[in-house]
Amino acid sequence: MEQPDLDVSVxxxxxxxxxxxxxxxxxxxxxxxxxxLEQVAVLLAERSAEIIEANALDLEAGRTAGLGSGLLxxxxxxxxxxxxxxxxxxxxxxxxxxxGDTVSGRSLPNGVRIDQIRVPLGVIGAIYEARPNVTIDxxxxxxxxxxxxxxxGGTAAEQTNRVLLRVLRDALDAAGxxxxxxxxxxxxxxxxxxxxxxxxxxxxxxxxxxxxxLIRAVVDxxxxxxxxxxxxxxxxxxxxxxxxxxxxxxxxxxxxxxxSVCNALETLLVHxxxxxxxxxxxxxxxxxxxxxxxxxxxxxxxxxxxxxxTDEDWATEHMSLDISVGVVDSLDDAMAHIRxxxxxxxxxxxxxxxxxxxxxxxxxDAAAVMVNASTRFTDGAExxxxxxxxxxxxxxxxxxxxxxxxxxxxxxxxRGAGHVRG
Amino acid sequence: MEQPDLDVSVxxxxxxxxxxxxxxxxxxxxxxxxxxLEQVAVLLAERSAEIIEANALDLEAGRTAGLGSGLLxxxxxxxxxxxxxxxxxxxxxxxxxxxGDTVSGRSLPNGVRIDQIRVPLGVIGAIYEARPNVTIDxxxxxxxxxxxxxxxGGTAAEQTNRVLLRVLRDALDAAGxxxxxxxxxxxxxxxxxxxxxxxxxxxxxxxxxxxxxLIRAVVDxxxxxxxxxxxxxxxxxxxxxxxxxxxxxxxxxxxxxxxSVCNALETLLVHxxxxxxxxxxxxxxxxxxxxxxxxxxxxxxxxxxxxxxTDEDWATEHMSLDISVGVVDSLDDAMAHIRxxxxxxxxxxxxxxxxxxxxxxxxxDAAAVMVNASTRFTDGAExxxxxxxxxxxxxxxxxxxxxxxxxxxxxxxxRGAGHVRG
Numbered sequence: 001m002e003q004p005d006l007d008v009s010v011x012x013x014x015x016x017x018x019x020x021x022x023x024x025x026x027x028x029x030x031x032x033x034x035x036x037l038e039q040v041a042v043l044l045a046e047r048s049a050e051i052i053e054a055n056a057l058d059l060e061a062g063r064t065a066g067l068g069s070g071l072l073x074x075x076x077x078x079x080x081x082x083x084x085x086x087x088x089x090x091x092x093x094x095x096x097x098x099x100g101d102t103v104s105g106r107s108l109p110n111g112v113r114i115d116q117i118r119v120p121l122g123v124i125g126a127i128y129e130a131r132p133n134v135t136i137d138x139x140x141x142x143x144x145x146x147x148x149x150x151x152x153g154g155t156a157a158e159q160t161n162r163v164l165l166r167v168l169r170d171a172l173d174a175a176g177x178x179x180x181x182x183x184x185x186x187x188x189x190x191x192x193x194x195x196x197x198x199x200x201x202x203x204x205x206x207x208x209x210x211x212x213x214l215i216r217a218v219v220d221x222x223x224x225x226x227x228x229x230x231x232x233x234x235x236x237x238x239x240x241x242x243x244x245x246x247x248x249x250x251x252x253x254x255x256x257x258x259x260s261v262c263n264a265l266e267t268l269l270v271h272x273x274x275x276x277x278x279x280x281x282x283x284x285x286x287x288x289x290x291x292x293x294x295x296x297x298x299x300x301x302x303x304x305x306x307x308x309x310t311d312e313d314w315a316t317e318h319m320s321l322d323i324s325v326g327v328v329d330s331l332d333d334a335m336a337h338i339r340x341x342x343x344x345x346x347x348x349x350x351x352x353x354x355x356x357x358x359x360x361x362x363x364x365d366a367a368a369v370m371v372n373a374s375t376r377f378t379d380g381a382e383x384x385x386x387x388x389x390x391x392x393x394x395x396x397x398x399x400x401x402x403x404x405x406x407x408x409x410x411x412x413x414x415r416g417a418g419h420v421r422g
Numbered sequence: 423m424e425q426p427d428l429d430v431s432v433x434x435x436x437x438x439x440x441x442x443x444x445x446x447x448x449x450x451x452x453x454x455x456x457x458x459l460e461q462v463a464v465l466l467a468e469r470s471a472e473i474i475e476a477n478a479l480d481l482e483a484g485r486t487a488g489l490g491s492g493l494l495x496x497x498x499x500x501x502x503x504x505x506x507x508x509x510x511x512x513x514x515x516x517x518x519x520x521x522g523d524t525v526s527g528r529s530l531p532n533g534v535r536i537d538q539i540r541v542p543l544g545v546i547g548a549i550y551e552a553r554p555n556v557t558i559d560x561x562x563x564x565x566x567x568x569x570x571x572x573x574x575g576g577t578a579a580e581q582t583n584r585v586l587l588r589v590l591r592d593a594l595d596a597a598g599x600x601x602x603x604x605x606x607x608x609x610x611x612x613x614x615x616x617x618x619x620x621x622x623x624x625x626x627x628x629x630x631x632x633x634x635x636l637i638r639a640v641v642d643x644x645x646x647x648x649x650x651x652x653x654x655x656x657x658x659x660x661x662x663x664x665x666x667x668x669x670x671x672x673x674x675x676x677x678x679x680x681x682s683v684c685n686a687l688e689t690l691l692v693h694x695x696x697x698x699x700x701x702x703x704x705x706x707x708x709x710x711x712x713x714x715x716x717x718x719x720x721x722x723x724x725x726x727x728x729x730x731x732t733d734e735d736w737a738t739e740h741m742s743l744d745i746s747v748g749v750v751d752s753l754d755d756a757m758a759h760i761r762x763x764x765x766x767x768x769x770x771x772x773x774x775x776x777x778x779x780x781x782x783x784x785x786x787d788a789a790a791v792m793v794n795a796s797t798r799f800t801d802g803a804e805x806x807x808x809x810x811x812x813x814x815x816x817x818x819x820x821x822x823x824x825x826x827x828x829x830x831x832x833x834x835x836x837r838g839a840g841h842v843r844g
Contacts, residue, residue, distance in 0.1 A: 373838025416795025420675035
């Protein structure tokens with residue numbers, strides 16, 4: 001955890017090396033890139049013991065520093081998890097390489113031919129926290145799409161990430177691609193992260209992954225463009241006409257199937273005319289799975305054992321078995337509540353009313369809007385992307401689950417035969 | 423030019439009104455939006471005298487402030503230019519509305535249906551300088567694509583823009599759409615512009631249009647995501663195998679057809695083995711059109727009357743009848759020069775060598791890369807987009823000429839029938 005004085009020239013040397021390497025990666029064939037990824041999978045398996053040993057040092061430091069059990073769990077790599085990482089790399093090998101795809105193309109009236117082709121972004125800066133699996137995950141997705149990557153994985157996983165970095169660089173080297181396509185600024189602490197966020201000459205995009213606080217900090221400090229993969233204060237609205245069986249199943253699945261992820265349900269809104277019919281079975285099912293209900297006055301009139309909900313609860317991504325529940329007077333009131341508290345990740349309605357379904361889908365502003373489906377479906381794997389870089393909650397470049405194409409840009413190729421503009 | 427103390431709450435009220443209005447615009451049908459644009463065209467014609475009168479005040483203030491003739495020309499609106507503005511609005515009416523387009527869609531294996539649909543970005547902040555035609559231009563493109571817009575057009579065109587703002591707002595009102603979809607922060611001076619750039623709660627994207635300095639300032643100060651429409655230090659490389667007639671025509675067209683725009687040629691590089699063959703006819707044709715040649719030593723050995731080129735010249739977007747010319751030893755040297763000085767707008771090669779053409783197209787990193795075509799083709803109208811929001815020189819969201827689809831985002835519509843995730 002030593003944090004030396006920041007030597008900007010050393011960081012810039014690394015970033016420049018990443019930029020250089022990115023040009024080679026951009027020209028690499030899919031076969032070359034896949035060979036490097038296969039090496040990553042092989043080396044992860046071969047060096048499993050070394051990785052777990054380094055991880056033990058991080059875990060020990062984490063325990064000493066008093067990290068919570070959730071964080072320690074995310075930090076942990078054991079034999080099974082390293083093997084899973086290796087398997088995940090092989091899954092990325094199986095994905096379609098987007099580089100070189102023609103997005104659009106035509107001949108202009110004068111005979112000039114224009115084609116819009118997918119090209120790598122260049123250098124991706126990945127900023128994340130204490131999850132060493134993300135090191136492999138993001139680096140492998142970046143390399144498959146022809147990008148170089150600069151990693152900032154935080155001090156809590158420093159020892160583990162150092163070994164994983166070596167795995168990635170050795171794999172590139174073994175496959176005849178430049179090791180410099182994977183870099184770290186972890187040894188420069190926060191100052192290094194800050195420098196990475198400002199390095200517009202070298203870094204094409206920043207992808208922060210982690211807590212809302214981390215993402216906000218990156219957005220605030222960055223001069224390099226950011227793809228926000230944001231938090232999810234996810235709502236479900238039970239309309240007057242909602243089927244009881246669907247309401248019970250959908251709320252239960254969205255809340256409990258995996259409560260610690262961004263597409264898990266946080267707030268349930270119920271139409272006043274359906275509250276007496278739907279709340280008792282819906283809340284009973286949740287409580288049977290250990291969910292703590294935080295309800296407004298009208299909810300507690302029906303379900304007195306619920307905790308009172310606070311203003312802060314409405315704005316909170318619990319990521320735990322807690323749910324905020326409110327009764328609203330109309331679809332418009334439900335949408336107004338969502339507008340106020342939504343993080344624009346995933347919003348859903350349960351209804352049998354076609355007009356209300358269409359209004360909700362059209363008028364609610366979020367990366368994903370759903371009718372009669374669990375919010376847990378907002379996911380790259382579920383959407384059929386094969387792998388997921390994250391879920392973008394911004395509107396530029398990418399919105400919703402991001403796959404490999406979202407790690408590319410395009411360029412226009414223009415072919416003439418001495419054509420001039422008249 | 424009065425610049426009152428900044429009352430943030432007044433600006434925020436306007437931005438919040440724009441955000442509210444953007445929701446109505448997002449739901450507006452193409453017919454509703456086109457009706458508003460038709461009103462803009464009508465009111466521009468009806469109020470032509472009023473617009474020109476206000477413009478005369480700006481011009482007078484500009485002359486007093488010592489603005490150059492180029493700036494004064496861009497600031498000027500006369501009867502002919504107002505009529506042309508009105509015609510341009512009607513052309514936008516004729517464009518296809520991208521909102522609601524399905525970008526992709528499929529049924530998941532479990533029967534859940536997902537569709538990715540184009541939606542407006544929301545609120546666009548437009549920051550530009552002293553060109554009142556941009557006020558109409560950007561507002562009309564924003565409205566056609568279902569967005570609200572907040573304008574910051576600079577003090578030099580303040581009087582003109584005030585009248586044009588009224589035209590836009592009255593047109594919306596006449597068409598039954600909210601006038602608040604068009605706002606200005608011009609009456610708050612630089613502090614207002616700064617506030618606009620930071621207003622992440624209200625503004626979805628900033629589009630700066632103007633000088634390199636303006637764009638850099640926006641990138642530096644903005645917290646809201648920016649689409650950079652950058653300067654063009656545009657290169658053309660005459661390879662050893664370049665045809666003389668094409669070289670002469672392409673260089674001449676790229677440099678002289680409209681020297682003040684971003685896709686005009688700034689730097690010519692010539693392969694050493696083609697210099698004696700190509701430079702005399704190419705430079706003679708340029709000089710005959712009044713172009714001043716700034717050459718390196720090897721150019722001046724062939725063409726002694728050329729000015730010496732400076733390091734600064736290589737990095738300069740002249741926007742005038744000046745050209746920097748250098749001799750290089752190889753394709754690699756040409757690409758290294760381009761890498762160093764390119765603003766990643768448009769780069770071109772003139773060659774008859776297939777291998778070199780492919781290497782140039784693949785390896786040069788720019789929004790548009792060309793072989794045997796004039797760089798003047800990098801243009802929304804030439805590309806068949808009908809209208810152009812600007813030419814993006816960044817890699818995220820949009821790259822190259824931007825049309826209406828680039829003023830949209832997408833959202834995922836998910837339709838289930840009680841589907842839960844297993």
